[in-house]
Amino acid sequence: MTLRTFLLGACSALAFAGMASAETLTIATVNNGDMIRMQKLTDDFKAKNPGIDLEWVTLEENVLRQKVTTDIATKGGQYDVLTIGTYEVPIWAKQGWLLPLDNLGANYDVDDLLPAIRSGLTVDGKLYAAPFYGESSMVMYRKDLFDAAGLKMPDAPTWDFVADAARKITNKDKEIYGICLRGKAGWGENMAFLTAMSNSFGARWFDEKWKPQFDQPEWKDTLDFYVKLMKDAGPPGASSNGFNENLALFQTGKCGMWIDATVAASFVADPKQSQVADKVGFALAPDKGLGKRGNWLWAWSLAVPAGTQKAEAAEKFVAWATSKEYSNLVAEKQGWLNAPPGTRKSLYANADYQKAASFAKMTLDSIEAADPTKPTVKPVPYVGVQFVAIPEFQGIGTAVGQQFSAALAGQISVDQALKSAQQLATREMTKAGYIK
Secondary structure, X not given: OOHHHHHHHHHHHHHHHHHHHOEEEEEEEEXXXXXXXXXXXXXXXXXXXXXXXXXXXXXOHHHHHHHHHHHHHOOOOOOOEXXXXXXXXXXXHHOOOEOOOOOOOOOOOHHHEOHHHHHOOEEOOEEOOEEEEEEOEEEEEEHHHHHHOOOOOOOOOEHHHHHHHHHHHOEHHHOEEOXXXXXXXXXXXXXXXXXXXXXXXOXXXXXXXXXXXXXXXXXXXXXXXXXXXXXXXXXXXXXXXOHHHHHHHHHOOOEOEEEEEHHHHHHHOOOOOOOOHHHEEEEEOOEOOOOOEOOOOEEEEEEOEOOOOOHHHHHHHHHHHOOHHHHHHHHHHHOHHHOOOOOEHHHHOOHHHHHHOOXXXXXXXXXXXXXXXXXXXXXXOOOOOOOOOOOOHHHXXXXXXXXXXXXXXXXXXXXXXXXXXXXXXXXXXXXXXXXX
């Protein structure tokens, strides 16, 4: 054997050993803007963790939920890091499906997490998911259209004001629609919006004995109001629009108002992404004068499934992506406006962020105002603002969402949708043993 052959063989062996020692984490995530941005910044993580490679599975919201839920419930083991929400974390932690995040590192500063967000991800004193971004919901609106119509948006508007303004600023000939609201069926799509809205109308999913409440006048008022408003002032095809579709409509100047996640504020206010960035104003989610606003509480969070064989590496990634240092990295590369919102006290104490993000205080106020333990006007047996924190809610919520989406599309009447919702919810809650 020549020296050259020996050296080549040795180099190959070393290269192979290096390859063999690298761990590849498979990360399931949602196709929202902040998550896409994170994927573009992972060179920083790889530089700090050269033995860990990353493989991304990026999915639309409804699809992500379905695939991740199926995988973890069947112990499929496809993913090492999951992007999940405030709904899943306590339920899955109690099932033993998630690992507690006990080793996020000395510099992680768990106490810096906003209490409202942290508490929703904590079970028996342990953190089971780390928030990547947190959100409530609020009104985003076009100040120029309001000025042209002689209207002034209050900081805390009512639903009646919003509906009246939406109709006044609609100009369908110019493809300007007064309001864009979620219509795409899904427990986390149209039902996130409609459940939060219904809370402010005095409605609730279940009474104290778990009996569904879709046959009550408060739900009829909510759905009538929503369908009529969208018919008069909403865009065509609204029953197919979720978060991303409405974001695109607003950014291209086709929506006068959009009531949705506070996390969208940075996208609509960024001149690199939004044609109306210099014209956007913000207000609290509307109310009906009953003491509850139509705002929700949510965090997209990163969790480690109990079935992974790569827990240590997975927790390192979770710590990196949800750290204060990651926010600083985003600020350095893309400006403070784009730092992931709604998770850390330090961000809202940061003067640079406050200066860049005109919506910062409104976001924080909205998050802190939401109360998952008392989400509605009347008492309820459940926790959750825009969802009901029971395992059966995914299926029931999506089925009800399909009925309400069909009513928005004009395929069935509001009364038919509510009747079907009442029947299917009653059937499933009886089958699950909630109703005796």
